[in-house]
Amino acid sequence: MKHNWTDGELTVHWSLTAEELALLPNRIDYNRLGFAVQLKFFDIEGRFPRTPRELPISALCFVAEQLGLSPSVFQQYDWRGRARKQHRAEIRTFVGFRSFTAADASTLDTWLRQAILPSEQNTPHLQEIVLDWCREHHIEPPTPQRIERLIRSALHRHESAFFDTILQQLPPSTRARFDGLLVPVESEFPAEETRDDPAIVATVFSQLKTDPGPVGLASVLTELEKLEHLRSLDLPGELFADVPPKILQGYRLRARMVKKLMRLHVCSI
Numbered sequence: 001m002k003h004n005w006t007d008g009e010l011t012v013h014w015s016l017t018a019e020e021l022a023l024l025p026n027r028i029d030y031n032r033l034g035f036a037v038q039l040k041f042f043d044i045e046g047r048f049p050r051t052p053r054e055l056p057i058s059a060l061c062f063v064a065e066q067l068g069l070s071p072s073v074f075q076q077y078d079w080r081g082r083a084r085k086q087h088r089a090e091i092r093t094f095v096g097f098r099s100f101t102a103a104d105a106s107t108l109d110t111w112l113r114q115a116i117l118p119s120e121q122n123t124p125h126l127q128e129i130v131l132d133w134c135r136e137h138h139i140e141p142p143t144p145q146r147i148e149r150l151i152r153s154a155l156h157r158h159e160s161a162f163f164d165t166i167l168q169q170l171p172p173s174t175r176a177r178f179d180g181l182l183v184p185v186e187s188e189f190p191a192e193e194t195r196d197d198p199a200i201v202a203t204v205f206s207q208l209k210t211d212p213g214p215v216g217l218a219s220v221l222t223e224l225e226k227l228e229h230l231r232s233l234d235l236p237g238e239l240f241a242d243v244p245p246k247i248l249q250g251y252r253l254r255a256r257m258v259k260k261l262m263r264l265h266v267c268s269i
Contacts, residue, residue, distance in 0.1 A: 001045055003056045010062045014040050023094060029069050034077035035087045036063050042091055046135035050143075052079055092140060100134065100142045108133060109154045117158040119244050126151045169239055177233050181205040204229060 064071040134141040181204045212219045
């Protein structure tokens with residue numbers, strides 16, 4: 001939540017309604033203020049503040065003024081006590097929300113894998129999407145840590161299914177050629193990764209990933225030979241036809257990163 005609010009924004013978003021004020025009588029001052037600011041925070045964000053620091057000072061002062069209280073009484077509010085737990089339960093009931101359950105986690109996982117992950121895999125974006133999903137279903141979202149775990153799990157399951165689907169589209173001859181790339185070889189191309197470490201076994205696949213090196217006849221012939229290996233795989237032309245370009249680009253970037261990390265590892269040996 002943002003911390004700077006104009007007077008107009010405070011009036012629109014932080015003003016207590018008659019129904020909300022009716023929830024506050026017969027409470028100690030600091031509990032009235034603590035209840036009220038959490039209620040308005042939840043109304044705006046669809047979740048409770050995780051720490052008092054998330055509450056904007058200007059909003060706290062604005063709500064306190066409506067209750068005829070000093071903002072300083074909020075310092076007496078027991079953020080970890082039973083009263084706050086009860087306040088949260090009452091607020092959820094008032095706004096028609098409920099707690100996140102294991103069944104919700106399963107439903108969310110299925111929805112992410114079927115409707116979202118085929119076209120969106122950016123983690124920050126996914127976190128916002130999960131929060132929006134919870135709000136739409138009137139569910140108090142889980143902690144950020146649990147949301148992160150849920151997203152990682154859904155991504156892993158989605159990728160496993162995605163890779164399996166790709167594999168099933170490859171004809172047996174192409175699969176056999178892929179297997180052939182992993183067979184140890186003597187040295188078809190200069191393989192810098194294996195030159196200084198006999199524990200690293202050279203394969204055609206590892207040699208395909210080597211850099212061309214200085215421009216010259218030898219390097220051109222080597223790159224042409226690599227190209228022939230790739231063409232011989234005979235990949236189906238429509239293999240990735242249904243995959244959005246930005247998803248494919250994400251996998252390309254990951255492949256480049258793996259290559260860089262492998263080179264750094266070899267250089268450190």
